[in-house]
Amino acid sequence: MARPSQREQILVEASRLFSKKGYHATTIREIAQNRGILSGSLYAHISSKEDLLFEIVDDGADAFLSAITAVSQSDRSPIEKLRMALCAHIQVIAQRMDATTVFFHEWEALSEERRHLIQTKRDEYEAHWNAILQEGIDDGSMCITDPKFVRLMLLSVANWLYHWYRPSGPLSPDEIAERFIQILVNGIEDTAKERDHRA
Amino acid sequence: MARPSQREQILVEASRLFSKKGYHATTIREIAQNRGILSGSLYAHISSKEDLLFEIVDDGADAFLSAITAVSQSDRSPIEKLRMALCAHIQVIAQRMDATTVFFHEWEALSEERRHLIQTKRDEYEAHWNAILQEGIDDGSMCITDPKFVRLMLLSVANWLYHWYRPSGPLSPDEIAERFIQILVNGIEDTAKERDHRA
DNA sequence: CCTACCGATCGGTAGG
DNA sequence: CCTACCGATCGGTAGG
Numbered sequence A, B: 001m002a003r004p005s006q007r008e009q010i011l012v013e014a015s016r017l018f019s020k021k022g023y024h025a026t027t028i029r030e031i032a033q034n035r036g037i038l039s040g041s042l043y044a045h046i047s048s049k050e051d052l053l054f055e056i057v058d059d060g061a062d063a064f065l066s067a068i069t070a071v072s073q074s075d076r077s078p079i080e081k082l083r084m085a086l087c088a089h090i091q092v093i094a095q096r097m098d099a100t101t102v103f104f105h106e107w108e109a110l111s112e113e114r115r116h117l118i119q120t121k122r123d124e125y126e127a128h129w130n131a132i133l134q135e136g137i138d139d140g141s142m143c144i145t146d147p148k149f150v151r152l153m154l155l156s157v158a159n160w161l162y163h164w165y166r167p168s169g170p171l172s173p174d175e176i177a178e179r180f181i182q183i184l185v186n187g188i189e190d191t192a193k194e195r196d197h198r199a
Numbered sequence C, D: 001c002c003t004a005c006c007g008a009t010c011g012g013t014a015g016g
Helices: A006-021 A028-034 A049-073 A078-095 A097-109 A112-138 A147-159 A173-188 A191-198 B006-021 B028-034 B049-073 B078-095 B097-109 B112-138 B147-159 B173-188 B191-198
Strands: none
Touching (some): A006 A028, A006 A049, A006 A097, A078 A097, A112 A147, A173 B147, A173 B173, B006 B028, B006 B049, B006 B097, B049 B097, B049 B112, B078 B147, B147 B173
């Protein structure tokens, strides 16, 4: 594992500060100071404060997207895909708390053009979820009527993690996903089928 | 209905701007300009920008608290209380989108003392939820093991509303609550009982 | 509620 | 990566 470049370390520090204090409340001087340099010297590595924000947010969007793409392409059953997608989503948040907090909290601070770029990736991400849920409707394994609404619920529960998850907490990301599924999927999956499985 | 005072209209405008752009990105000059006065004149009505934020966030906390207190004190069944509490929570968000967005998004920008004050009200609010769920466990109407985790899920789904709810959308607040309950409560409520109800 | 202003701090740059 | 600095803008105030 190559030792991280100064540029990468600046991104990590910016993520930490943006997530803790917010983008606008964080100054370029703080980021520089915590990296042991002066604010002017930052500009040897970045070209603007907003570039820093964009790189963090865009990385976050890519992390979510690549996680669900892998799940989508697998040949599991819809219910199993839903389980895996939820696990993957939670893993992305848990493993990159700072970056995903910035992703959810500060993406609206981007310029309009860049906001649209991120919006496109969000749309793509949600389309993957819709497709998984639609598969479940089509093969009868999920008794839901409105996949978009259910997707919204699933992602609401999963996204809110960034408000409360702590690596030092009692539950691992997988255990959290397991509990979500215990309550949510058993409510979503056709109860007749569910009873057969249990019998 | 008395016509709103300038002070009240300043609060409304501040809520709107804080929710749209964030607390730090909103300037005192913008708030003043949108009220038709100069920035210096604002200080005849408020004493600081942070006071403005605190009043918005504290009002939000009180709105949530008084809604659930009413539900807690009713003599309905635990399941019915849960239903009512979720409806009430969603109503608070839907009816005060700007203020609740600021409540969720910007409360960490407050001074430490005031943040603790809000945290205390949040704790109190969550205790009401825990109590309702515990009642449901005690009388056997809810088959859950960890009320705090279930409360977290319920509030995650409900809170995320501030990201996507629009008054002009196809679903009313009550219809949204109904759909949440359709999926969540049917997953939480003991399925044996649920089947009996349906039969 | 306005005029007129303040000290502080912001993101960013030129030149080395 | 530092020195030295810039124009702009910030929240807020004194005096009327």
